[in-house]
Structures are given as C-alpha cells and as structure tokens.
Amino acid sequence: MANWVLGLTGGIGSGKSAISAMFEDLSITVVDADIVAREVVLPGSQGLKQITAHFSEDILTSEGTLDRAKLRAIIFENEAEKQWLNALMHPLIRESMLTQLAQATSDYVILVAPLLFENGLEQYCSHTLLIDVPVDVQIARTTARDKVSIEQAKQIIASQMSRENKQQKANDILDNNRPLTEVANDVKALHQGYLQLSAMS
Incomplete structure (x- = not known):
C-alpha cells in the first residue's frame, strides 16, 4: 500500500x-472501521445476503435492513453463531477497508x-x-x-x-x-x- x-x-x-x-x-481522508462494518451489510450487499441465508429473513427489519439488535441477541447467546459471523464479517470489512485506504488521495x-x-x-x-x-x-x-x-x-x-x-x-x-x-x-x-x-x- x-x-x-x-x-x-x-x-x-x-x-x-x-x-x-x-x-x-x-x-x-478518514476510513472508519465501524462505518465500513455497516457498509458491508447494506441491502443488496454480499454480506447481508449471506447473513440472511444463514439466519433466515427473520434477521431483517420491515425495511429490509439488518436488524442489529436481533443479531446481537443471537450471537450474545451462542458462541458458535458469533464465530460464524466473525468469520464472515472480518474478511469483508478488512478487504473494504484496505480498498478505501488505497484509494485515498x-x-x-x-x-x-x-x-x-x-x-x-x-x-x-x-x-x-x-x-x-x-x-x-x-x-x-x-x-x-x-x-x-x-x-x-x-x-x-x-x-x-x-x-x-x-x-x-x-x-x-x-x-x-x-x-x-x-x-x-x-x-x-x-x-x-x-x-x-x-x-x-
């Protein structure tokens, strides 16, 4: 880089x-990991598609966005689900962050x-x-x-x-x-x- x-x-x-x-x-230019974490699960993103496939449509709000409170409750209770989510999210966040860092002028x-x-x-x-x-x-x-x-x-x-x-x-x-x-x-x-x-x- x-x-x-x-x-x-x-x-x-x-x-x-x-x-x-x-x-x-x-x-x-500032690249914020917390903002990137939200971007990779926006409607239409690969991240949200995979989360929905894993947890079903119940994980979505009525507007079709990720219901963070519901997801947080699930992974708080279940270590295996938390590990699955981390394994999905961390590479997506990292890749997006590195791309944004490289594009900064x-x-x-x-x-x-x-x-x-x-x-x-x-x-x-x-x-x-x-x-x-x-x-x-x-x-x-x-x-x-x-x-x-x-x-x-x-x-x-x-x-x-x-x-x-x-x-x-x-x-x-x-x-x-x-x-x-x-x-x-x-x-x-x-x-x-x-x-x-x-x-x-």
Whole structure:
C-alpha cells in the first residue's frame, strides 16, 4: 500500500470520532472501521445476503435492513453463531477497508478502529495514535451517550485491551480529557509531524 496510514484507536468513549473529525477538517481522508462494518451489510450487499441465508429473513427489519439488535441477541447467546459471523464479517470489512485506504488521495490517510491492536490491524499502519482518557471518563461518556448501564459500560471496557497495554503499543498518545481547544492545538501539531513522516516514506 503506497499511502502512509495512521492507525487511530482508543477505548469506547475516548472521543475517537471527535478527533478524527479534526483531522478531516485538515483535509485528511478518514476510513472508519465501524462505518465500513455497516457498509458491508447494506441491502443488496454480499454480506447481508449471506447473513440472511444463514439466519433466515427473520434477521431483517420491515425495511429490509439488518436488524442489529436481533443479531446481537443471537450471537450474545451462542458462541458458535458469533464465530460464524466473525468469520464472515472480518474478511469483508478488512478487504473494504484496505480498498478505501488505497484509494485515498490525501497526504496521508487515517484508519479509525476501536480494536486496532486487538484485531492486528496495526500491521496495515505506518504509525499509531491512541486517544486516551481515564477509565472513569470512558464510563461516564459511554453511559451518557449510549444510554447503557454503568455495568454494561464496564463490561465493554473489560472486553477491550487494557488502557496500559494500548499505551505501550501506540507510537503517539493524545490526552483527550481536557478542553477541546487544547486538544485541537495538539492535533494540528501531530498533523504537521505526520505530513513530514508521510513525505519521507
């Protein structure tokens, strides 16, 4: 892949979307793994056809889109079904992500993935940036935004790689637990550094 790729990651509630939007304002293309995951199961896609063939039409909403809540309930109860779904989805998502990264025309391109390190996606990146906040901030933001209980938020965080491990793995760490104006200034400084790194590669 010719493009210089920045892998941007962080636990749930760390503010990845806000930070990636700042990079987009600096004319950098962003490929978001969560958005790609939705694209590969849109109506008419191979992904949705295979899911429907496996789980039957019951898995669709009345509009013909994937009923995510129903699918989540099935795989939460059944490890074999979860493994089947992962085996289908991961290659589809990866292929689409790599295509989008390769087609990007900005000076460098950002891959946003909450499970960047967990899923080994850093192998496709030239450099990695961790959006970092304390765990109690993650819990507060997640419960407020996603309307989940504190218990559920803790479970989601526990299922991801620990904050300490991510800090050790990342090339750069951006503290996102302070005023956005300070964070935005740091993003601009990081951006200048990434422009130089990508120009040298």
